[in-house]
């Protein structure tokens with residue numbers, strides 16, 4: 001059978017014949033893969049830069065997907081932590097890390113949307129005691145996960161939601177999906193940080209997809225303008241598209257009730273993630289949450305890998321064998 005195979009972290013995966021590993025655990029099952037999303041996390045898995053990378057090659061990338069079990073049921077699955085992931089015609093899953101799809105759910109939409117959706121869903125439901133009515137700033141709201149975060153904050157009862165991002169068109173479009181206000185991060189970074197401070201000084205929660213300079217520069221302007229600095233502000237670090245490091249000003253931690261924490265693989269247990277996924281599958285299946293998914297044959301993996309997805313799109317690989325089965 002065929003899969004996307006990484007043989008060197010310096011090169012894109014190639015569509016190659018490879019043997020399927022034997023299922024070995026009591027809960028293992030072989031699925032026909034119907035769809036697997038090309039998330040930023042998968043790119044960092046395939047180039048060896050993700051913090052969870054184990055340095056094992058060859059590697060079949062893919063952290064999740066939709067597959068069909070031998071009994072015909074279709075499931076969303078999180079790929080087990082092995083060197084054989086979801087970007088293959090067939091793969092081995094641990095059925096305990098899977099969620100049955102409701103009748104009529106679109107495998108491509110589910111494979112595209114689960115990863116960006118769970119970033120904010122899990123952060124708000126598992127990392128903090130988020131209360132309806134609280135207000136949220138989404139830093140990096142123009143990406144797939146940031147757009148989802150705007151929708152999800154509202155779905156979970158947020159009062160005011162402010163979206164901050166660079167792309168002007170997608171920033172404008174955030175209003176239609178629930179943002180009460182938007183802030184442009186375009187142009188001079190310090191001026192942009194001041195704009196964030198002015199717009200978002202009273203929020204309760206920051207969902208941060210950027211980190212790097214935009215996060216570093218926004219902290220103090222935001223805290224300084226707060227009417228009551230003893231009221232908690234929880235900054236949840238989720239993504240780092242603007243840089244892996246940010247210098248946290250010591251004054252930020254002393255001068256305000258400022259809590260900084262992260263949400264991702266490791267800071268939330270697998271059981272914690274799995275408990276949240278059925279509700280998320282339902283919200284995607286019934287259309288409350290969606291992303292702009294672009295299905296691409298898995299055979300084209302090498303060509304597509306090097307070309308960034310169009311703005312606001314999520315590529316989903318569709319192995320033709322699985323899709324046609």
Ligand SMILES: NC(=O)c1ccc[n+]([C@@H]2O[C@H](COP(=O)([O-])OP(=O)(O)OC[C@H]3O[C@@H](n4cnc5c(N)ncnc54)[C@H](OP(=O)(O)O)[C@@H]3O)[C@@H](O)[C@H]2O)c1
Pocket residue numbers: 039040041115116118119140142143144145146165166167170185209210214238239240241242263264265311312
């Ligand atoms: N921890 C978790 O649970 C979790 C789960 C999912 C994703 N993530 C992480 O979240 C991040 C975003 O993922 P995604 O799915 O939204 O990716 P995406 O769809 O590729 O979007 C990334 C967005 O980042 C913006 N961006 C890039 N560099 C920027 C910069 N220097 N300043 C401001 N904006 C910048 C771009 O927006 P513009 O076009 O406006 O520039 C782009 O649309 C990634 O780091 C990903 O690994 C974490």
